[in-house]
Amino acid sequence: MDAAFGMEYLHSRNIVHFDLKCDNLLVNLKDPSRPICKVADFGLSKIKRNTLVTGGVRGTLPWMAPELLNGGSNKVSEKVDVFSFGIVLWEILTGEEPYANMHYGAIIGGIVNNTLRPPVPSFCDPEWRLLMEQCWAPDPMLRPSFPEIARRLRTMSAASITRPQGLATQTQLSK
Secondary structure (H helix, E strand, C coil): CHHHHHHHHHHHCCEECCCCCHHHEEEECCCCCCCEEEECCCCCCEECCCCECCCCCCCCHHHCCHHHHCCCCCECCCHHHHHHHHHHHHHHHHCCCCCCCCCHHHHHHHHHCCCCCCCCCCCCCHHHHHHHHHHCCCCHHHCCCHHHHHHHHHHHHHHHHHCCHHHCCHHHHHC
16 A cells, blocks of 8 residues: 555656566565555656657566557556556565566567466455456556555455454455
8 A cells, every 4th residue: 555655646746657566665664563665766767748758668577568568659657657556466466576487578579469467366355356457457548546546455455454353365364
């Protein structure tokens, strides 16, 4: 949720991160009962003014949205960060790096052709699955905004607190 709140703030300031991934999320564990996550590494960030992607590809391949890879347009929106966040949700769920054993060419082709997304484990909470899959939708217009993502994560978190102890889902157990 903290990462979603951070991205909501960045987008409210018209900043596109372009390299959102777990490696760029810092967690402060000073208070173990309430770790705090911060979004970091703004080296590729740009202020959005009909954001033009120039000077080559921006980001880290497995987290890159199809519109950054297909070369069809050099104008992108903040929805490239939403796509990446969907991959981050998968990373948090599985503890794995997406497409770790694949060659770059296969990853690029699969993302661009919308035939490649990380496999969702069977134990995944249905709401978490839906949010991930909506974030990595091929069409940027179909991806949720960060205010919507933050709202949904807040609702999921509140539901997990009110759920009886014995009914915790695997998603909560793996967080």
